Amino acid sequence: RKEVEQDPGPFNVPEGATVAFNCTYSNSASQSFFWYRQDCRKEPKLLMSVYSSGNEDGRFTAQLNRASQYISLLIRDSKLSDSATYLCVVNHGNYGGSQGNLIFGKGTKLSVKP
Amino acid sequence: GAGVSQSPSNKVTEKGKDVELRCDPISGHTALYWYRQSLGQGLEFLIYFQGNSAPDKSGLPSDRFSAERTGGSVSTLTIQRTQQEDSAVYLCASSSDSEIQETQYFGPGTRLLVL
Numbered sequence: 001r002k003e004v005e006q007d008p009g010p011f012n013v014p015e016g017a018t019v020a021f022n023c024t025y026s027n028s029a030s031q032s033f034f035w036y037r038q039d040c041r042k043e044p045k046l047l048m049s050v051y052s053s054g055n056e057d058g059r060f061t062a063q064l065n066r067a068s069q070y071i072s073l074l075i076r077d078s079k080l081s082d083s084a085t086y087l088c089v090v091n092h093g094n095y096g097g098s099q100g101n102l103i104f105g106k107g108t109k110l111s112v113k114p
Numbered sequence: 115g116a117g118v119s120q121s122p123s124n125k126v127t128e129k130g131k132d133v134e135l136r137c138d139p140i141s142g143h144t145a146l147y148w149y150r151q152s153l154g155q156g157l158e159f160l161i162y163f164q165g166n167s168a169p170d171k172s173g174l175p176s177d178r179f180s181a182e183r184t185g186g187s188v189s190t191l192t193i194q195r196t197q198q199e200d201s202a203v204y205l206c207a208s209s210s211d212s213e214i215q216e217t218q219y220f221g222p223g224t225r226l227l228v229l
Contacts, residue, residue, distance in 0.1 A: 087156070
């Protein structure tokens, strides 16, 4: 089983649609979770961290289910500018410690059409 | 302020040659990471530097790969005797603290092509 798994897509949706990305991770000791966005031929950029209680940032909602080792990202009212690859990222650091090894999923490609 | 910079932006080399890739992290960031991303693949962790601690080299794919960080700032990733499978985008990132919860800021990457 891969450490971080995502549906590769692509997801092709019309403007205004709601789209959901799912991600599963294999290491139950993982402590930190993130969604990064990567535009074509660009570097990844942090979209949002994912907290146990769930968190929302405008049209974006992230949720974490530790019991199922599952992370989600919901985009409402999608825009053309949301077209990108969305990377699920997990840290395997020990609790209370620090470790540099972020594990990236391969990403889910989103294409929003007019 | 200035972000993470990397040079060169593109590098074409012949199989068997050595290459050096450079990363300038954001000023004041103590943590520096190297990743590589092959076409259509996810990011692969290579190495992590944190302050003066020994680097985490667990991601380096072979002994042809090495990296150093001088003065706690600039880092150089060296690939010796390059192979065609080394062709990828090499990304550097930095963050401000040892806690991984801090955001990692990525540079634009170096696109390496080994012929």
